[in-house]
Amino acid sequence: MTAVTAGRSTRGIVDLVFRARELSIVLALAVLVAVTAAANGNFLSAQGLKDIFLNAAILALLAVGQSFVVITRNIDLSVGSVVGLVAFTVGDVLAANQGLGVGVAIVLGIVIGCVCGLVNGLLVSFGKVPALVVTLGTLYVIQGLDHAIAHGRQINAVDLPRSVLSLGNGSVLGIPYLPLITVVVMLAVGYYLRSYASGRDFYAIGSSPEAAGLAGVPVRRRVMAAYLLSGALAGLGGVLWLARFGTVVADDAHGWELQVVSAVVVGGVAITGGVGTVYGAALGALLLTTITSALVVLKVNPFWQQAITGALLLLAISVDRVLALRVARILRRRNARHGS
Structure with missing residues (x-):
């Protein structure tokens, strides 16, 4: 067996093992939906499904961005604060300038998000400050900035342009805009990571930053x-939040960073980096959102939502560890046979 063939075979094993994680999420979703629908038939109504996908859209969008960071063996805890800052700031600008439309809102939101991401990236990549420390700090800085801008005020839906509200509540062929936007972004990012050499660099960094650097990455x-x-x-998510809910205050999306990280890890993106897909992260977001909706339909105490999310997070990390050890064992055996 040649080295190239062995490398391809090894990559095939890794892909197969972690693709099984995504399949397990789909099966868990199917079981959850079936059980909940059996208990309450309205759960699978057209409106019920629409609400689930609308509620999952923004979380899945943030999970896609978070996956990029986690794959490189880092983390971004500031995403919830960025969503809140963008939602209020963009809403404030639109309320004061009714002539502005949804295009300006999206561009402004993305620019604000990029500035926040630039600060995080500079401190982590060039400042060599641990990502956990940097993004925890910027989380509080952005929250403080958001409260300073809001100064106790509230943005109301009646103050916003109709085009922005239509983005959050409109649909095409019966499919809401928000899930469509998330799916398009997810497919584009997933294709880039899979098909381009620069996209595969992120996985190389997560597997071993030192080796990736020596390889010229x-x-x-x-x-x-x-x-x-x-x-x-996160900036785009803030605009979608504004469009979806209309009425926003300074602490919107507070605590969402933990939900986003949970969705990413539950979706099979290893917290230690180098493994996972944005598709799995989006499925993780859909699973967590569906659990929340199911608990509401079944009239279960909201406490159990947090308990189940925490349990899933611990289970996902444990499974990642077991799979990593198993893959490492398989690779050692194959390398030993190849060496002999």
């Missing part, structure tokens, strides 16, 4: 790009 630039994308999608 521009580690700092790639990590910077990951944070820029995460910030940009």
